Amino acid sequence: MASEDPHEESIKVCCRFRPQNQLEKEQSGKICITLGDDITSVYVPTIDTSFVYDRVFGSESTQKEVYDYAAKPIINGVLRGFNGTVFAYGQTSSGKTHTMEGPDIEDEVQMGVIPRMVWSIFDGIDHAADYIEFVVKVAIVEIYNERIRDLLDPKKDNLKIHEDKARGVFIGEVTETYVGSEQEIFDMMKVGKYNRSVAETNLNEHSSRSHLIFMMTIEQKNLHDRSLKVGKLHLVDLAGSEKVAKTGASGERLDEAKNINRSLSALGNVINALTDRKSTHVPYRDSKLSRVLQESLGGNAKTSLIITCSPSYFNEQETISTLRFGQRAKMIKNVVKVNHERSVEELKLLLQRRDQIVGDLRHRVSLLEQLLRSNGIPVPEDKGLSLPLPGTASPAPVDEAEKTELEEQLQELRSKLKEKSDEFCEASKEKDDLLSQLQLAQNEQRRLSMEAKNAKEEVENMDYERQEQASELAKLQNEKTALESELEALSKNYTNLFQEKAGTPTNREREREPAMCSRSRAPCLEDKDADRPLKKKVSQLDKNLESLTVMYHKLVAQNSGLKVEVTENDNKIKRKDLRIQQLESNLREAKQKYTKLMTQCANLTAMIDVRGRKNCVCGASGGNSQARRSPAVVRPLRGGVSARVETGLGDPVGTPKATSGSPSERADSPKASSPTSSPVSLRGGTKSRAKAPVYDPPSR
Numbered sequence: 001m002a003s004e005d006p007h008e009e010s011i012k013v014c015c016r017f018r019p020q021n022q023l024e025k026e027q028s029g030k031i032c033i034t035l036g037d038d039i040t041s042v043y044v045p046t047i048d049t050s051f052v053y054d055r056v057f058g059s060e061s062t063q064k065e066v067y068d069y070a071a072k073p074i075i076n077g078v079l080r081g082f083n084g085t086v087f088a089y090g091q092t093s094s095g096k097t098h099t100m101e102g103p104d105i106e107d108e109v110q111m112g113v114i115p116r117m118v119w120s121i122f123d124g125i126d127h128a129a130d131y132i133e134f135v136v137k138v139a140i141v142e143i144y145n146e147r148i149r150d151l152l153d154p155k156k157d158n159l160k161i162h163e164d165k166a167r168g169v170f171i172g173e174v175t176e177t178y179v180g181s182e183q184e185i186f187d188m189m190k191v192g193k194y195n196r197s198v199a200e201t202n203l204n205e206h207s208s209r210s211h212l213i214f215m216m217t218i219e220q221k222n223l224h225d226r227s228l229k230v231g232k233l234h235l236v237d238l239a240g241s242e243k244v245a246k247t248g249a250s251g252e253r254l255d256e257a258k259n260i261n262r263s264l265s266a267l268g269n270v271i272n273a274l275t276d277r278k279s280t281h282v283p284y285r286d287s288k289l290s291r292v293l294q295e296s297l298g299g300n301a302k303t304s305l306i307i308t309c310s311p312s313y314f315n316e317q318e319t320i321s322t323l324r325f326g327q328r329a330k331m332i333k334n335v336v337k338v339n340h341e342r343s344v345e346e347l348k349l350l351l352q353r354r355d356q357i358v359g360d361l362r363h364r365v366s367l368l369e370q371l372l373r374s375n376g377i378p379v380p381e382d383k384g385l386s387l388p389l390p391g392t393a394s395p396a397p398v399d400e401a402e403k404t405e406l407e408e409q410l411q412e413l414r415s416k417l418k419e420k421s422d423e424f425c426e427a428s429k430e431k432d433d434l435l436s437q438l439q440l441a442q443n444e445q446r447r448l449s450m451e452a453k454n455a456k457e458e459v460e461n462m463d464y465e466r467q468e469q470a471s472e473l474a475k476l477q478n479e480k481t482a483l484e485s486e487l488e489a490l491s492k493n494y495t496n497l498f499q500e501k502a503g504t505p506t507n508r509e510r511e512r513e514p515a516m517c518s519r520s521r522a523p524c525l526e527d528k529d530a531d532r533p534l535k536k537k538v539s540q541l542d543k544n545l546e547s548l549t550v551m552y553h554k555l556v557a558q559n560s561g562l563k564v565e566v567t568e569n570d571n572k573i574k575r576k577d578l579r580i581q582q583l584e585s586n587l588r589e590a591k592q593k594y595t596k597l598m599t600q601c602a603n604l605t606a607m608i609d610v611r612g613r614k615n616c617v618c619g620a621s622g623g624n625s626q627a628r629r630s631p632a633v634v635r636p637l638r639g640g641v642s643a644r645v646e647t648g649l650g651d652p653v654g655t656p657k658a659t660s661g662s663p664s665e666r667a668d669s670p671k672a673s674s675p676t677s678s679p680v681s682l683r684g685g686t687k688s689r690a691k692a693p694v695y696d697p698p699s700r
């Protein structure tokens with residue numbers, strides 16, 4: 001948002017005394033204050049102190065008088081694109097609601113600040129130029145027991161406060177309703193009032209125990225230059241500021257009273273910090289109330305505080321405390337500025353005008369150069385249009401304010417370019433890192449594949465060796481079997497021969513065989529000698545077979561170990577492949593980001609070049625070119641278009657958001673709920689308006 005003439009402004013503080021009520025009259029009816037003739041001071045005899053405000057209103061003051069002085073200038077400011085706040089502070093039943101809303105919001109005499117402001121806004125819209133288009137949105141919330149409740153959608157009973165650079169402090173997801181007439185707002189006020197948390201205390205039968213905040217956003221679009229101004233209005237009716245003990249509250253009501261006191265004392269602390277030069281920190285975050293009112297106290301808003309007091313001796317202590325609060329608040333200074341956003345169309349128009357001036361100047365220069373040449377006067381070297389041409393009339397007066405603004409914009413663009421180039425550097429670094437990681441991963445993959453290949457070869461070799469050994473083993477076993485059967489045959493032959501030689505032996509002879517053998521020792525020894533080489537060969541074969549079996553088992557074990565190794569290597573390769581895929585996708589993303597940034601940088605550079613050139617031209621010619629914002633959307637004419645409820649726009653509190661695009665576009669933002677009707681455009685000067693059906697509140 002471009003700012004226009006930011007300047008410091010004190011908070012306007014007005015003090016209003018209500019007439020004594022029945023209870024006070026019954027107590028003694030004594031008055032504890034004296035109003036000064038200057039209508040700006042009030043004297044409290046008991047403490048011998050005078051308090052001075054912008055205006056003091058006595059018990060007979062009318063609603064109109066209070067509105068005209070305390071609130072009307074604020075609404076005029078809002079219609080010019082400023083933020084505005086009016087809030088009422090005072091003990092319970094001191095007249096806050098009477099002042100802010102009035103006993104009857106539709107009674108022309110009795111209506112309070114809020115309905116009067118509504119009338120003034122629509123009056124302002126009616127009297128605005130035809131080429132100004134208005135969009136009005138309303139939201140109503142209450143802060144009750146440190147929770148923010150949406151009074152237009154009570155299900156949302158714990159709204160959160162957010163803050164960002166563009167929008168400032170704002171209540172997220174609050175229901176905002178587009179309105180096209182006063183009556184629609186009054187209907188909404190009735191809904192809000194019904195939903196508002198009320199409780200009974202013995203000070204005021206229907207005393208509100210919550211802080212009420214009525215928020216209104218007025219967007220105005222200039223259809224000629226497409227510029228946009230956004231004014232935010234906050235109307236706040238605070239809960240009673242009396243001492244807890246005096247309310248006679250207990251249990252839940254006591255907790256309520258304590259929370260109310262806590263938020264009001266947090267508000268007091270904020271005011272103290274703002275007005276204490278030594279203070280370095282303003283505790284806005286200590287309560288929801290002070291946070292919501294952040295922009296209104298010490299920020300960008302025209303603020304009016306109406307302190308409401310009882311004149312009765314019975315409430316003297318609360319009155320003195322309220323008077324002190326008001327006096328302190330009077331010292332707060334806000335820095336106010338118009339929330340003005342130049343549209344793309346407006347900037348384009350300015351650029352077109354600038355281009356036209358430049359074209360005219362170029363033409364003029366060439367004419368003058370021709371003239372000089374035809375008169376034999378040497379034409380000075382072309383140093384661009386930044387040098388003033390001798391003899392040429394100044395094309396247009398230099399508008400210093402605009403020049404400064406253009407320079408600011410150029411500066412902004414430069415810083416954006418710097419930001420982008422930083423981002424670009426970071427992205428390039430990231431890309432390099434990813435590339436080197438990818439390189440490392442690829443090397444590792446290659447190494448692992450090589451290892452896996454070697455391991456496979458080794459396994460194959462082992463398999464081959466194992467097979468060879470197995471076949472040799474089988475051969476040896478066959479040989480052994482053959483030899484065994486040969487041995488058996490030999491031994492059979494030998495037995496047969498022996499039997500043939502000695503006849504068939506009886507059992508006794510068999511028993512005597514050794515003796516016989518010893519008797520015929522020579523042929524027995526001969527047979528044994530014939531057996532020996534065979535047995536030797538068999539035992540040798542047994543040994544070979546044993547060693548081959550051991551070797552076979554060893555090879556089998558080695559083989560299974562190698563198989564495990566191969567599986568592990570395969571897994572490693574798979575993991576590496578996965579990592580490589582990841583890195584490749586990261587690299588792809590980084591490349592995309594890099595390309596995007598390159599494009600953005602190129603665009604920004606081009607824009608800066610154009611700006612720089614235009615600015616130079618501006619320095620010389622005093623033109624007024626600039627281009628920055630995105631377009632605002634033209635809305636249909638009001639009249640016949642019903643209001644819609646748009647939720648979740650998270651509009652700023654006290655600070656208008658950087659609006660670009662239509663409200664419906666903004667409603668599509670992540671926080672937004674779907675709108676239930678469309679925004680209503682109001683043309684300045686258009687008299688016809690859509691009248692909404694009158695709301696009939698449910699009986700409580």
Ligand SMILES: Nc1ncnc2c1ncn2[C@@H]1O[C@H](COP(=O)(O)OP(=O)(O)OP(=O)(O)O)[C@@H](O)[C@H]1O
Binds near residue numbers: 017094099240
């Ligand atoms: N200036 C006034 N003229 C006439 N009556 C008034 C005035 N101010 C307040 N009253 C009356 O005093 C009573 C209490 O006022 P009101 O409800 O506005 O108090 P309050 O400060 O809003 O209380 P709470 O903190 O409980 O909301 C109401 O009946 C109201 O009509």
